[in-house]
Amino acid sequence: MATTDRQATTLALAHALSAAERGLAVIPLARTKLPALRSPHRDAPEPYTCRGECGRFGHGVHDASTDPARVRALFAAAPWATGYGIACGLPPHHLIGIDLDTKPDKSDTDSSTALRELALRHLFTIPPTVVVLTPSGGRHLWLTGPPHHVVPNSAGRLAPGIDIRGAGGYLVGPGSRTRHGTYTTAPGTSHLAPAPCPPALLRLLLPPPPVRRAGGGTAGGDGRGLVQFVLAAHRGQRNTRLFWAACRAYENGIGAALLSSLLDAARATGLTEREARATLASAARMTGHHP
Template structure:
């Protein structure tokens, strides 16, 4: 455990509280950019699927909150925290982070400009956070019914996406490599809506082949159920959304509805969370939930 840096922790808490006032749910981060609080289930022989239902801290982005009292309690439990993370995909902003990396050999800003020209979209003025390594985080917002998954390099080399279950390092955070800052002229902006064309690129790829729904799931359907069952913490909604999209695209939606619901609940989602995610997949693929 790191030695507490009271000044850094106090500054991080102040920045986190300021972000929470803007409706951004936050968690404390260590100087390594990882959640400062470890899982309370790390020593359990069989770790449970818990999103914080146990009432203890240490569940990553599932601890994220906009409540000042809870945020202060989180930082009090992690006096070594030097930064804060902003949870993506949560209301009211449904934040999406576009991370333009500088560690690869690819010019990620140029790759994003090329994508924008090819697909005819424009990144609107929005919050831009500068990383100590020279990278940039663009903050965008998504619609409530779109579950954008986390990805690394899928959109283009050097471009990572922070979506549902992910988080962005907040401006003002201090890490081993330096401080995250807001780019000049963007601190006063609200996160801008993600252009619809870019949003389609960020969502899981869709297939166009359809076939009549069978009475029972075939091998492909059972594979989708296993895919959901294999989800780890932070992947559950994303995996369920992806599997449900594939099910509806292939005419398996009605047959797999109950198996997918049961699988999702086995991984730790509540029935309401599972139904909402499957309904979003149905609407996205042009079906009735």
């Protein structure tokens, strides 16, 4: 078993380095598909929002890198890794992952059909792009987004069985070995570059903009509209809405002033304070502010 694991780690590193050469930032994954390196702050008495500022490994997707030396160091620190994750939302590709899940025991959840219906309804076509096949029979479609838009992660918001991997998320890279099998590139797509996300689909992936007042300006210019946007979140949307609202608050110069209200709103929807603070810190970094 040890020999098999070493072979799997060697192959995963090779695939990860190949992805890094293409400008895709990577991290090592365990067989569980989770980041292979545990947080260095896991035993801290107080919640930590560190995303790598401490200089140690173990910050999940925030460790992701395209630097071959750093990638090798990450895998050297996790010799049990058998796969790699590709961080979404980072330059130069600003990768967006469309995760089409399959649930054989639920015939009413056909993610491929749901995507086709969305495409027909909103008049877009998925261009030829990289497609990764999952061990469960699902598919990951790789698309790229514009640098000035932040596509958040979501689960089932677009349609049942369709999850979105955006800023702060990652995709399991092809060649990764997990408990359930190996991720592979679909035939005929390995030579392709990730295609640009169709504008009509991109609009569906972004949270709605603030409501405009009849006399100009935005409703709740003091941030009340953003707080209400978070409070209206349902399960599966809570982190996504909080992240988007915090990004808009920082971009509008009211991030620090609105932090406490956004935190209270997030807790009211069911997020723990630790989860909410981590999401708020991610939004601060994404918009170039100090958490």
